[in-house]
Amino acid sequence: MRALPHLKQFTEVAEQEIMHSGHVACPGCGAAIAMRLALKTLGRRTIIVFPACCWAVIDGPFPYSACSVPVFQVAFETASISAGAIRAGLDITGKKDINVVAWAGDGGTFDIGFGQLSACAERNDNIIYVCYDNEAYMNTGIQRSSATPWGSWTTTTPGTDFKKERKKNLLEIMAAHRIPYAATTTVAYPDDLIRKFRKAMSIDGFKLIHIFSPCPPGHKALEKDSILESRYAVESRVFPLYEVEHGTHYKLSMDPPQRPVRDYLALQGRFKHLTDEQRDFIQKSTDEEWARLMHFMKVSEAVE
């Protein structure tokens, strides 16, 4: 196991609450926890862009908003360009030291907003792009997305027609754009999440933070198990926590003792139809993905 220097000390969490009660997230929503932590870190000089996604609803109906920073709701596929253009507007009117954050779900990121995301990354627009990934179209009632993992039930992959395609690897795609910073994180590790937002804030150019975000209704999981699911995702290596700088330099954030993938699957009803063989297949592909990731780490270390 690797030494994890940043865990030797406590991560300071700002006391300020910029996200307030009265939001309309489901109980146990990972995306609500993620926002609370992110806003504590980002502070009040932040503008948040929501495309169509759960957070377009969670923030509350007009005239309410759960976030006491400016919020701009935009069309489904336009989170990235909208944030990039807000930055252009701020720059030309001389407004400085403001975080511009696009906050999109996996549908808006992996699917309908994918072309725009790629373009924004290629232009290296100076924004933080956050994908809170609950692995399906949860806002419209649990339809499959290209972030839905192999084997998962959704309302458009029902019964034996469960999803037979693998999940897109977002970080690899974004790394291929050679953006200054890309990272994965999840809500079971607030210190990791906060540290990565801090780092993103300190870097000029396009930053992407991919947050694994448990969704009790969509994953058919217990509300009380969201943090456990998030932790098991990391421990089982289904969702490893790492960073990629400039698209080439990979760095693992933590390497806890490996937990069988079955533990992670067992928490979620969306996988309950899977046979032992199918569960073994997920274990095998998880191990292969991990080995590939370790290869990237090794190459990065060698370059260093």
Add this chain to the structure above:
Amino acid sequence: MQKVLTGNQSAAWGAMCAKAQVVSAYPITPQTTIIEELADIVAKGLLDAKFIKVESEHSAMAGCIGAQAAGARTFTATSSQGLALMHELLHWAALARLPVVMANVNRAMAPGWSIWTDQNDSLAQRDTGWLQFYCESNQEVLDTTIQAYKIAEAVNLPVMLILDAFFLSHTYEAVDIPGQEATSKYLPPYKPSIYLNVDDPHAFGGIVPQDIYMEFRYKMQLAMDEALIAADKADDDFKAMFGRGYGVVEEYRLDGADYVLVTSGTVTSTTRTVIDDLQEKGHSVGLLKMKMLRPFPAEKVRKILSGRKRVAVLDRNISVGMGGVWSQEIRSVMYHLPEDQRPPIYDYIVGLGGRDVTPEFIEEIALDLEKRPVKDCDQVWIGLKE
């Protein structure tokens, strides 16, 4: 300062005079030279602006929306398929009440591919909440671009100014460029009362329950009513300062005319010469030029057309299954008049896909108008091949 400019360059120079701060645009024939000219203007430092070189027209409009919401004056330009791709965000800009200004070069829709002019692209966006102005000359393109900001920012609605592909976009004319000092006096810097402000945070565009949505739409309608006044004022002020004005509609040799041809875009210029010839030959025919489609200048049109014998609307567009769009609009506003003041309105479909609308065609329409039976007034296609 006089320069010899194409219609496209005139739109770019208009945006420069208006000191657009963020340009977000994507190339499409025949709009391309607008954004090439602007890229050059920005690169040379003639305009202090950010040019976001986006990957699609959809993002071009999303870029204008984002930058405008951040408090910057924005500009974009497109045409045809590009405008159609923007459709979702045209609604977005208007409902978000953002005074974005865009030039659209009228180009026919595909398939089959056409890069030549007709009005179906912009007329299909009639109901998105944008003001629309159809221009006749390069000077009018430049002047209207500047006026567009004045009007848009007065009523918080976006404005589209429209020019014909090639007949204006790629045709050179001598154009007078207003001085920067005077332009800045006419159009002061953009100072929105509300924008994405971290010192005064607001949430924009969240869910609106059923009991409030209608009121937002009603306010847009009121803003369009205001725009009728704002557009006249912007033109009057412009004329006072620069000596040129256009009017949202223009009457040409209409005094006492029994018959009226109604036109928009460059067909207007050709029609002027036909009217001159026909009046010389003793025909009682005049011209109404329509510049503004939205808000529709209903009162002005009613006043001008009431009591005429017959009206021919030249539609370089077709809403298939119904007819030309301008004629539908005009019939609709004329219906309120008493029957004896309400002339029959004939719909002539002309020049689709860039087909030349020649003086001969227009004369044919004028002569046809005088003798066509009233019951045959639905739709006449001019110059159709067998």
